[in-house]
Amino acid sequence: MxxxxxxxxxxxxxxxxxxxxxxxxxxxxxxxxxxxxxxxxxxxxxxxxxxxxxxxxxxxxxxxxxxxxxxxxxxxxxxxxxTIFLPLPHELLIIYYYKSHLDDLDKGKYRGWLVTTSAKLRFYALRIKACHDEVDRQNVQVEFLDEAKKWDLFDYEYKQYYLPHLDVLFKIGAVKAFESECVRLSRFKDNSYMLCFQTYLAHNAFDYEKMVEYESKNTDTSDESQLVSLLNLLCAYEASGEKEKMKPIVAKLLEYKKKGIIHIEMYRDLMHYYDEILCDKVAGDRLADEIVKMKLARFGDFLNLLDVAFMHYRREGNQTKINTLLDKILSDNDLMQHGENQLITRIKLMYVIFDNGYKWQEYSFKLFFDRERYLKCSYRVGALFVKESLRLIRDVNALTGKGLQQNLLSDMFVDFSRNCERYLSEIDSDLATLDERFLYRYISLLMLKQELLKFMADDDLVLVRKNNDEIFERIRARCEHNGNQRELLHFLVVQIDDILSMNKQILDYVSANKQFTLSQKFIDYKSHWDAYLNYAENLICDVVKILQSRNYDKSLAYYVLYTAYFYNLIGNGKRSVFFLSQFERYGVDLKNWTVPIQDLYAKIAISKTSKI
Incomplete structure (x- = not known):
């Protein structure tokens, strides 16, 4: 040795x-x-x-x-x-402090002391979790994604922190930015989040076969991942008309419900399945009663969940349950919300209460007489109050033929006119500073602006048409810029419907009031009609191109039916019959569709029969 x-x-x-x-x-x-x-x-x-x-x-x-x-x-x-992987000691203390001081977390107090990437990741994770409002949560998530792209993240950090929040880009309508990020992070293509993201992109492209393909590759067994996967599959199977394949999916969703998992989309899809696919009133009642008993900390989530039960009671015509639910929402709104958010909910409930005939006069008049409180607020409250009030006034007039008290209406219109310019200025200011990725907020602001412009046009039909078309063109341009194909197709249909339906309403009014044909407003409108009709026909052609690109897929049946309706309105019977026949070949069960769509089909079918 x-x-x-x-x-x-x-x-x-x-x-x-x-x-x-x-x-x-x-x-x-x-x-x-x-x-x-x-x-x-x-x-x-x-x-x-x-x-x-x-x-x-x-x-x-x-x-x-x-x-x-x-x-x-x-x-x-x-x-x-x-510190390559862990925060510094003082950063750990700050993170721990944030957990019990949410106000300081929201303000970003002491944030300047956070220097390591791992500490910043934990800071944003806490901020996002602490957000109770959906809008605030989306703002923080987008801010986090923008900041995190500047950091040198490890793969495990991408999976743990970045990918769980990447879908916010899809939720706000920024499909192109979302797709770009998916391409950049393609090395995670087998990750459950990325497979789910590919499903979203397939949904945007109306490719439901791809949705099923991507979801079938998901091997993540966690409850959250499996639940999202099941909801995506349910959407794909319904769109492609494969009802039998929906049954096992629903059975698995019920298992998650039994576990006590509360997911708003899950409850909404289950209720839709019971009410409109199975037509099972007993199961729908049971689910609705279960929803009403739930308690959620966030009022927005609470309201969205109650909406599922509310729509079920509406479909079933259960007025007693509807009234009880409306009382509950009003009461909880006063308890759980404050400031402008509380006022906004009150305004949104005004038309809902009228539409259900429950104490609507008492409720709406209370708001009308207290209108100054709402009108002096920012446009989020004031412009919404104007929009919902005008909507209610219009429908009350159509329903009763009398309308509200003339003195009250005159005073309200004066107050509305006094504030509309300020609201428009505030909306334009927000539109100018809004991040272009927030497509749905952009649309919401423009649609609100459209209502104000319509009120200020004072029945100038040409001006109303000009304003409406400019709004819709801006929306469609932003949809195209953001790569949001579904919203682009939707607003093509909305704009065509607006042009043709507005014309039909004007002609109906003229037939009942012959003297209106002599008015300068009608004469001006009539002189522009050929241009409006030509524009509508071009938009219909754009819709047809999209339908042809998807080979008239069954999942686009809704748009095929509307195309038949549009051709019917412009007097092109041959094209209308073609698209109606195409729709009928799908074998769609109209009982699963809304009553207005059923009525729409009936009108076109009658027109087709008369032509034959």
């Missing part, structure tokens, strides 16, 4: 190798094996790793050369290297 030791010592002396050097070599060899075995070499591609290692190495070399503070430098270097 001694001889072996002597031989090793002699070799080390001849090769000029020290014990420390040998140990360092062995350590480097073992480290290399570990990196190769566990594929850690990617870590060394990150700036965060090299920058910290360079700082630590530089400090160690300096300390050794000066032969001082070597131990302290080693400790400091170790701390610096640990």
């Amino acid at each position: 001694q001889q072996i030791i002597d031989i090793v010592q002699r070799l080390m002396e001849e090769l000029d190798v020290t014990v420390l050097g040998l140990l360092c070599g062995a350590f480097i060899f073992i480290l290399g094996v570990i990196i190769s075995q566990y594929k850690l070499e990617k870590c060394f591609h990150h700036r965060r790793v090299w920058s910290r290692l360079a700082v630590s190495l530089g400090l160690l070399i300096l300390a050794v050369c000066m032969n001082s503070y070597v131990e302290a430098t080693l400790v400091f270097s170790l701390l610096v290297c640990l």
Whole structure:
């Protein structure tokens, strides 16, 4: 044994190798094996790793050369290297402080002290979780995505922090930006989040076969991932008319419901299945009663969930349940919301209460007499009050033929006119500063602006048409810019319907009021009608191109029916019959569709019969 030791010592002396050097070599060899075995070499591609290692190495070399503070430098270097993956000690204390001080978290107090990437990731994760309002949550999520793109993230950080919030881009309507991020992160293509994202993109392209294909690849067994996957499959099967395949999906959703998982889309899809696919009143009643008993901390989620039960009671005509539910919403709104959000909910309920005939006069008149409180607020409240009030006044007049008290109406219109310019200015200001990715907010603002412009046009039909078309063109341009194909097709249909339906309403009014034909407003409108008709025909052609690009897929049956209706309105019977026949070939069960759509089909079918 001694001889072996002597031989090793002699070799080390001849090769000029020290014990420390040998140990360092062995350590480097073992480290290399570990990196190769566990594929850690990617870590060394990150700036965060090299920058910290360079700082630590530089400090160690300096300390050794000066032969001082070597131990302290080693400790400091170790701390610096640990910050590659972990926050600094003071950052951990700040993160812990935020958990119990949500106001300071929202304001970003002490945020400047957070310097490491891992601490910033934890900070944004807490901020997003603390948001109770959907709009605020989306703002923070988008802010986080923009900031995180500047950081040097590890793959595990992408999976843990970035990917769970990436779908916010799709939810706000920024499909092109969403798709671009999916391409950039294609290395995670087998991740459950990315498979789900590909499903969203397939849905935007009306490609339901692809939706099923991507969801079938999802191997993530977590409840959240499986639930989202099931909801996407349910959407795809319904759109393609495969009702039998929906049954096992619904059965699995019910298992998640039994676990106590509360997911608004799950409850909405279940209710839709019971009411409009199965027509199972008992199951729908049971689900609605279960929803009403639930308690949620966020009022927005609470309202969306109650809406599922409310729509079921509407379909069933259960007036008692509807009245009870409306009372509950009014009461909880006063308890759970404050400021403008509380006022906005009150305004939105005004037409709902009227539409259900429940104390609508008492409720709406209370708001009308207290209108100054609403009108003096920002456009979020004031413009919405004007819009919903005009909507209610118009429908009350159509329903009763009398309308509201003339003195009250005159006073209200004066107050509306006094504030509309301010609201329009505020809306234009917000439109100018709004991030272009927020498509749905952009649409909401423009549609609100449209209602104000319509009121201010004072029955100038040409001006109303001009304003409406400009609004719709801006919306369609933004949809195209953001790559949102579904919204683009939707607003093509909405604009065509607006042009043709407005003309039909005018002609109906003229037939009942012959003297209106002599008015300058009607004469001006009539002189422009050929241009309006030509414009509508061009828009219909755009819709047909989209339908042809998808080979008149069954999932587009709704748009095929509307195309038949539009051709019927413009007097092109041949094209109307073609699209109606195309719709009938789908074998769609109209009982699962809304009453207005059923009426629409009946009108076209009658027209087709008369032509034959």
